[in-house]
Amino acid sequence: MSRFKIANVIAYGFVTLFSIYVLMPILVMVLTTFKSKREIFLEPLGIPSQFGISSFEKALTVGLGSFMLNSFIVSFFAVFLIVTISGMAAYVLSRIDFKINKYVYLLIVAGFAIPPAAVLVPLYTMVSNLNLLNSLFGVIMPLTAFGIPFTVILFYAFFLDFPKEVEEAATIDGCTKLQIFFRIIVPLSGPVIASAAIFQTVWIWNEFLLALIMLTSDDFKTLPIGLLKLRGEWTSDWGAIMAGLTIAVIPVLIVFLIFQKYFVRSLAGLGK
Amino acid sequence: MNKNNTQINSFSLSNDKVSVTILLVPALIFCTIFIFIPAIGTIVGSFYSYSLTSMNNWKWVGFGNYVKATQDEYFWVALKNNFIIVFASIVLQVGVGTILAAILDRGIKYGRVIFRTIIFTPMVISSVAVSLIWLIIYDPNVGILNAIVKSIGLSTPSKGWLGDPNISIWMIMITAAWQNTGFMMVLILAGLQGVSKEVYDAAEIDGATGVKAFWYITLPMIRNVLIVAILITTIGAFKVFEFIFVFTQGGPSNATQVLGTYIYLQAFNLLHMGYANALSVILLIIALFLGWLQLKSSRKA
Structure with missing residues (x-):
């Protein structure tokens, strides 16, 4: 019985860890969008202190x-x-x-x-x-x-x-x-x-x-080609790049x- | 049986040539114009030297472009990288995909659909978007990979995760696995769900349960699905383009080129059209060989 439980823990543990690996980049993308430049640089692992939309406004200007x-x-x-x-x-x-x-x-x-x-x-x-x-x-x-x-x-x-x-x-x-x-x-x-x-x-x-x-x-x-422009336009402005990606990716994810x-x-x- | 087939076919489409033509010809026209004629064009063009700007100034060089390829160290680097990606993808995507599929099939009771949906999700995101998302993760200044590695007290690579080709090829693999493992999992899961419950019951009577039963009984039963998964992964590994194009552009000093990016570089940056064609022919031969393998394996299945 206990062997069965250990196997169960390993099974759930493995799929959970893999799910975190899959979700983490998507989370980083969305959170970076709302962070200030200072937060992006100083607290890569932190969450944004406010939900600003200035990055979205910038991202939309690339077309x-x-x-x-x-x-x-x-x-x-x-x-x-x-x-x-x-x-x-x-x-x-x-x-x-x-x-x-x-x-x-x-x-x-x-x-x-x-x-x-x-x-x-x-x-x-x-x-x-x-x-x-x-x-x-x-x-x-x-x-x-x-x-x-x-x-x-x-x-x-x-x-x-x-x-x-x-x-x-x-x-x-x-x-x-x-x-x-x-x-x-x-x-x-x-x-x-x-x-x-x-x-x-x-x-x-x-x-x-x-x-x-x-x-x-x-x-x-x-x-896909247009997205490259985000990087060209906003070289190190990660907030704007991630905002553009969020705009591009989220509708696809919802449809999915x-x-x-x-x-x-x-x-x-x-x-x- | 045979007689029955002929009967069906005799009233069927064969005697209606107009319908056959109308239905079949569009597909043939599209494939001929945009796939087969360019394929022949690639072969013919590989024996010439020309550039985009001097389109009418073709110079016959015989096998010169192929000789050039054998002496071009970056071509060999690109080919080697493709093979590294093939093997690593099979291990990471098919291997881990199989484990995940096995767990979702019989290993856990709750949350199967949720886990399956999450793990499959990256498949629908374009590779360019995937690359750009991972670019910030690998970034030496703001990336969370650096932050995580530092927080557990390890040191980060001095040239960044993408600056050292020995490391960056693995970063490319991690990203490719992130995008494709879910696809392999779903493919293999479909195969596993085709294995009947009686097989497991019988195995249990013989004393084989859990991992043991999976290894000796389930895996051989889904052999065909695994072969298809490995072939799809191999074909995909030879088509790799976006990750490298966005991450490293094939650099530093061509160390992370693959055939796809190297063909693109030769054709559209260096304008060596003839040479790019010769490289394409090599890719064409590999692709047709893999296609032939796939046809053979699907016939068996």
């Missing part, structure tokens, strides 16, 4: 609102395109018996393996030649492409298990394949669409490398906490 709007536009369109295009392709791959099917699938897996850093120069050259540097469209297009392979794989596994009787009945009723896909398959695919959309939103909202090389003008920067069940489910499914 966080516009960065966030850009991130929102890029995420919305890219995720919509990724989910639609991948769903369509995965449906075909799961329902045809062409030999070519296998090679297309292999190609998709290869596309999944290739990281943006491995095609950086030609991709930059192409977007530059198309005069799409510093445009949201110029980032949405390649991001969409890089999101497709993984999402196709996700949908493919789902469609393989999808009961085919409904489709048979619809075919007998004279539906075309396109109608079947959009009127029958899509409405019944809610969970997998949600999983794919959540996963891709997290990825695109946070994507850094492609946005970094393509968006150099402040008007078009997405949030509301939908945490779906986030966890969408990522947990990867191992299966």
Whole structure:
């Protein structure tokens, strides 16, 4: 019995310690926001004596609102395109018996393996030649492409298990394949669409490398690139930097906490 | 069984070429234009010497860029750092993630969802924001790491936590683990929850409980999930970019470069486009090899 108790203490102790390790930086971020410069320097471990908002006012001057709007536009369109295009392709791959099917699938897996850093120069050259540097469209297009392979794989596994009787009945009723896909398959695919959309939103909202090389003008920067400006602008004014981060991070955390069940489910499914 | 399959397929999409085309072509166009053509462009470009400003002035150098890479000590440093990050990430993220998952699965009774939610949280924060938050923690003047280390009577590194490459690579690992361990935990937890209760009951009858049962019975049963977790971590370790870009910019004197940041440096700071392409091809080969491993392991699963 006592051995059981010790094991229990160790188990709770370990997850509690790890939770503190996870929460501490977020706490530091929020507390630093309210501290005075003097407090930040002299009492790194202390809590702020008052809740001033001057740091927030400074942070907002770097244009966080516009960065966030850009991130929102890029995420919305890219995720919509990724989910639609991948769903369509995965449906075909799961329902045809062409030999070519296998090679297309292999190609998709290869596309999944290739990281943006491995095609950086030609991709930059192409977007530059198309005069799409510093445009949201110029980032949405390649991001969409890089999101497709993984999402196709996700949908493919789902469609393989999808009961085919409904489709048979619809075919007998004279539906075309396109109608079947959009009127029958899509409405019944809610969970997998949600999983794919959540996963891709997290990825695109946070994507850094492609946005970094393509968006150099402040008007078009997405949030991750824009955040670097905080450091450039307020070199050692940690209050302002942390205030900017708080503004950027807290909304994401709130969305996550509301939908945490779906986030966890969408990522947990990867191992299966 | 086989006959049944053919029947389903014969009424299915294969005889409707218009639908097949409309549904399949957009994905192929996107991937071809933005992934496959640039991949071929990377390979072709790696045999030339050119810079961003002289885009029309390509000079054929054959394998020159690859020879240059083998003689470039910083390329080897970058590759070595990638491998350090791979191994450390597997230990820290998959290893600790497995322990956390095991505890949340069967080790504790209360607060599972709360612990899971907290530990998973950093996954949704962008790596740039994560890096900037940890930057203040590591800061030699205002950082809480210094404050904590001093308060327990130890001395802090003289060049700061990020100034000495032997230390900073580990600071990068701690930050990466902070962001990704929760993801591994959730992935492995899903695998653990698939192990049926009867297995544990049977194990208990054989006298295997607790850690022993976990090591000899549970771990082998979630082998496939662990392989996927290790592959995802390895692929992620070769994509590491933001932490290094924000923390050290690859410095001091290139000691903390990884392939991603070194390619970026060569291409967009030094404008050695051909050389950057050659480095990209090396990354491409590693990535495709890992992708192939993943495909093989998922087929088994």
